[in-house]
Amino acid sequence: MASTLGSTPDFNKILYTPLAEADPEVQNIIDKETWRQFSGLELIASENLTSLATMQANGSILTNKYSEGLPDHRYYGGNEWIDELEVLCRKRALQAFHLDPAKWGVNVQPYSGSTANFAALTALLQPQDRLMGLGLPDGGHLTHGYYTAKKKMTASSIYFQSLPYSIDHSNQLIDYKGLATQARIFKPRLIICGASAYPRDWDYAELRKTADEHGAFLMADIAHTSGLVAAGELADPFQYCDVVTTTTHKTLRGPRAGLIFFRKDSKYADDLEKRVNDAVFPACQGGPHNNTIAGIATALHQACQPEWKAYAKQVIKNAQALAETLVAKDYKLQTNGTDNHLVLWDLRPLKLTGSKLEKLCDLVGITINKNAVAGDTSAQVPGGIRLGTSALTSRNMLEDDIKQVGEFLNRAVQIALVLQKEAGSKLLKDFVRVATQGGEGLEGYKQVKELKKEVQEFARKWPLPGVDVSDLKRPAGISEDD
The missing domain is CATH 3.90.1150.10 (Aspartate Aminotransferase, domain 1)
Structure with missing residues (x-):
């Protein structure tokens, strides 16, 4: 017999039960983690504490929707509001970093900074092309081509040839002259700037000069510093780079995800928009996490407010x-x-x-x-x-x-x-x-x-x-x- 309006079949009652009742073990773990964060001091540089509004967006009903593809070009129906959300998120990303939409575009679908970086490499390079990134022991990131003498550790070194540049050990600052000398021997197709443990700002103009000498793309990974860049408190990589990637959960204070910005007028590729979008999907990942994109949009909206500069300072x-x-x-x-x-x-x-x-x-x-x-x-x-x-x-x-x-x-x-x-x-x-x-x-x-x-x-x-x-x-x- 069909259920009457408003009644709930026994097999669906769990759908309407709060977490504390439906799964007290998971609720208790969440409660313990909340207590740990309240009772301690979080000093990990790759972490932040996101806002109530961002958490609410990230935990929303948008998690239900599957939406492979881009707005107006989905592989599933029922995406009219998801399209509106993603277009809004893109708009806010460009606004947060003060970018002209005629010159820059952005893909907001990457699941993390690491997937954003590999999608960017997929867009810019062919297998076994050469890249240079800051070495891991000098503050670089695993996804910038790290390998050891015995093992290629990450996809960026497995699928591409990489050569690390370094800091000047006399002052522990990026050795731009040494980088330029290495590049003349290695002849990279891509130079990556950015780090996970470098406490100083970057000379993007000098890096652009080296990249241009070899007809190479310049990519900045600003995962750690993007919130400070958006606030105008650090140098602007968008003036010099072809592609800029970032996570959204560090200084940008959003949910855990990634963004890829691409220059529409790059002198080394006239189709970066298509290359980046195709690299994200279908090359490197499936359908986007729409609830996370909602959280990103909310965090970017907050980064556009006057209070954000005060926070970054x-x-x-x-x-x-x-x-x-x-x-x-x-x-x-x-x-x-x-x-x-x-x-x-x-x-x-x-x-x-x-x-x-x-x-x-x-x-x-x-x-x-x-x-x-x-x-x-x-x-x-x-x-x-x-x-x-x-x-x-x-x-x-x-x-x-x-x-x-x-x-x-x-x-x-x-x-x-x-x-x-x-x-x-x-x-x-x-x-x-x-x-x-x-x-x-x-x-x-x-x-x-x-x-x-x-x-x-x-x-x-x-x-x-x-x-x-x-x-x-x-x-x-x-x-x-x-």
Whole structure:
């Protein structure tokens, strides 16, 4: 018998059940992660805290729709509102970066920065064409052609020939002259600029000069700095590049996805729009994530507001305050400071690895990531850590607050040195054992507990975007110490 209007068949009741009731295990995991973010300090340079509005768009009913292809050229019906959304998102992307739509276009469908980069390479190059990108140990990204002596690590090195350029180790800045010399030998078809751990700005004009010498495309990957570029706080790569890629979740503060901007009047290709669009779909991925595109559109709308410039300025001020705090304590930073949102801290003079400090900071509620610094030979046991201020700035912290965070980091290093001595070995597992279990006559474990309490008390004073912290309660499975 057919169901009456408004009734729900038993097999569909689950469709109308809230998450907390339908799947309490997943809800509890979300609650625990919310509590962790509220109770700690997020300092990973590739992370940020997105807005309530962006989260709502990203978690919307748009997740239901499949829409392979581009607006007005879909492979499925029922996409009239999806087309309107994607066209709006493109418009906002160009507005956010102050681009003339007669000269620039954008594809907003990439699932991530890595897929955006590979689609861009697919659009610009033929298999085994040559590219140059900043080497990973010098702050570059895996997708810019990284490989080791024993293995080609990523698709960018498997399908294309790559040669890394480097920083000048005397000042740790990009070695533009060395790059130009290498290019005359290697003769690249593409030069990639951009990094994942480089604390200074880029000379795009110099890179354009080298690219033009060889008739090469110039591509900027501004995944880390796009929010600061949109605000006009860093140099503009769009003046010089043929293609610009970015993630949307770092300094741009959107959902996790990617964008590819392409110059319509590139001197080296008159069909970049078609090449990029075809590379995204069908060459590299399937139908777009429409809910994510909605979140991107919302984040880009926010980046077009006057308040965005103030936010970007504060991110940089906070990064510089953090750098100054650490330098004042005689710690070694790569380039001795920063122009952007990140700080690269060299721990090698302390005989301390990035892996150990990352683990210790996890235990006290400070989230950082181990990172290679110039001269490192292993990405698995790197000599430094990377710090970023975008997320803490999104929690309303200013310079004096960041200086307090710097004090916490200083104490974490001193505790890590105590733990390393108490462990009696170089092994990470022994370091973790004394940090989490202690032992008779050992002081490090007690210091870890003390610092954790202070970090939590400090962190919980600040708002958390998208969360009503006044109503936040300790979730099941979280101890009183967490």
